[in-house]
Amino acid sequence: MSLKLISRGVLTVALAAGIASAQLLNSKSMDVVRVEKVGFSAGRIDSLTQALALQQFQGKKVSDETMAQVRFAVIDNLVGQELVRLECKKQGIKVPAARVDSLATLFKKQFPSEDVFQKQLKQSGQTMAQFREKLEDQLKSEELLKKKVPYPKDPTEEEMKAYWTLNKSKVPVNDSISGVRIYIKTKGKSAQDVSDTKDMLKGMAAQLRSQIRAKKVPFTYAVQLFAQQAVQNSDDPNAKKTGGAMLTTLKGNGAAFEKAVAKLNVGDISDVYNDKDGVAIFMLTGKNDGKFESYRNQIDTGLRMQAEQERQMKLKAYLDELAKVYKVQYLDKKYTPPQAIGGK
Template sequence: MRKFVAFFMFLFCLEIVHAYQGFGWNIDPETAKKVVAQVGNKKITEMEVQRYMKVLLPMNYYHRTLTEEKKKEIRKKAIDYLVNRELLYYEAKKKGIKIPDKQIDKLIKELEEKYKSKKNLEKLLKQTGLSLEQFKEELRKRLAIDKLLKEYVSVKITDKELKEYYEKNKYKFKEPEALKLRYIYIKVDPSKPKGRQIAKERAEKAYKEIKEGKDFGDVAYRYSDDLSRIKGGELGFVHKGRFEKPVEEVIYKLKVGEVSPLIETELGFHIVKVEAKRKSRVVPFEKIKEKLKKELIEKYQKERYEALLNDAKKELKVVIFDK
């Protein structure tokens, strides 16, 4: 296990170096020092924001022009990340989390071996605006925050706890009445002078074939404009609200096996076959178990993460100067 963790951390170090590698830093020294945000006594500079924006940007964006809107979006994400990083690092130190110098030195030594020498590593870091000592501090922060999140944010939910939650909250898993349907939709093309007439004639042909006993799925594949045509018009179970009101008023009165009359709406013509009906029900635990587990873990982790940030904000003033 220790070997795995050590290997993971080595990959993490490479990730940091590679994320910054290959980008030019054509930024005025004075602009680089400009304070964009402040968390307590820690000032976040323009250089730090620019550096993390490079990490957030997909590589392919460097081969095409970014819109101003996209730049602003990425910039905001970078500032939010850097502010939260300082808040979490504060919480890590407050909770007594320390990263030994020997752990940092070991990772740096591995990187020096990767890049053949300490000089080569320092040269690479310099291209990103980082000194070796600053890079060590970056590592220390990241490792401390990772440890904080592992100890105070990570959540494990047992099957027993999951079942208890399900039993106490069954009302949340209730599904309304549903119909299993096959569907044919012929849309009206408003760009054509006789668009509605053309659509109606096509829909009438499809409906005539169904009434003559042709397979509904085959007719749907040949006539329908809905994506479900590739599955023979099969929609599976559908709850109320999926269709326009005129369609639903008809199909919820049909018996299993019945095909609706031709239904005309503003957008086009509809033919629906009811294959099965399912009454309102509570979704079985086994069916929803994995999805519920994922949702609860995400919910609890988010709550714990935000609690850490809020605790830090009670003691540290956060100011964003960037406009």
């Protein structure tokens, strides 16, 4: 299960959702889940579910089954947050006001202006004091979870090589490569326009290279950033659907492509090269040559995902223990997740 407690993403949804007050007799206002004296109504859960689905799926139509999974994730978050909040209160955990100030400032930067933030805050029915209290609860929760369910450490070189030794026999070896291309048409443009286009691509590549080398972004996120640039800037008609993704061979796209890509390692970005009626840059994301270095990023990502899954299991077990201390009630089958926190 996916359970990311006290995340800023959830806080964003909680602030942005804004739940209108319902009539007392409206079933949507009735509690369907309770943790001690704190109740969560169907209306609140449904509103957060809609907002989270909109955020995650970018307005695309979502099946009833998927919406149910989103709803269960919302419920897990709400129940988990409240259990952790109660335990923080019991343990008397405190955080400096300066940390709350810093997080509030970071959160506000997600909005175009202070006025927009204040308007959104008002629509959510919160005061600034209540908003700060939620941020403080988040920071306290993070302190508790650091001790009880710490985040996994980065995979070591030894762990990565051990994983490779166990699995390298399963890897197919062939001449295929994968990557992301950003292509710009230059046919009919002036020499100056072509030069400016090349400079733009050089700058784009240099910026992302520096972030990767400084380890400011993980590999998977770097690929996403490059693909976003392809969607926004590439003249390839398929780029908006594919994000510029390509599965090809080294010799499958002409001599200029082969020369630009031949010496790249996985994760590298090529220099600008000539393409059909244009110029391009290419990020190599996969190479099936059977060498450890070509699979390093995949191994790193895989080990991180495995470690996070193990952490999520430990987190669920810890929350189940808290649910033995603090009473959790699920009052409606529709709002009872499979393997619910504190469930029988």
